Amino acid sequence: MTVHTTEDAAYRPAVRVCRLEDLPTVGAVAADVEGRIVALVRTEDGTVHCIDDQCTHANVSLSEGEVEGCAIECWLHGSRFDLRTGAPTCPPATVPVAVHHVIIDGDDVLVALTNDQN
Numbered sequence: 001m002t003v004h005t006t007e008d009a010a011y012r013p014a015v016r017v018c019r020l021e022d023l024p025t026v027g028a029v030a031a032d033v034e035g036r037i038v039a040l041v042r043t044e045d046g047t048v049h050c051i052d053d054q055c056t057h058a059n060v061s062l063s064e065g066e067v068e069g070c071a072i073e074c075w076l077h078g079s080r081f082d083l084r085t086g087a088p089t090c091p092p093a094t095v096p097v098a099v100h101h102v103i104i105d106g107d108d109v110l111v112a113l114t115n116d117q118n
């Protein structure tokens with residue numbers, strides 16, 4: 001397994017999670033990264049983001065939501081989260097989701113989990 005380190009102490013060492021081809025062209029999939037369930041999200045511009053998979057409004061998987069621009073919308077009540085910051089941009093959610101660091105290494109997708117537990 002490839003292990004990368006980040007310069008930022010706010011993140012754990014990066015681990016390989018999947019290959020780029022495992023991700024939808026535009027959309028999200030859930031993944032288990034060291035026991036933490038995350039959503040890997042690829043947007044129209046090809047950027048891959050990683051956030052905690054659970055909506056902060058209730059126990060719903062965000063990876064089952066719709067990706068629009070640089071946001072993902074929870075399918076249950078319509079909360080939207082900015083994939084860059086995790087901030088909710090549309091209610092009812094008011095609490096951000098945690099954002100993890102993504103590294104693309106060739107065809108591999110690596111994630112460095114944030115130490116932030118929110």
Ligand code: FES
Pocket residue numbers: 055056057058059060074075076077078079091092093
């Ligand atoms: S469970 Fe996600 S918005 Fe309500």
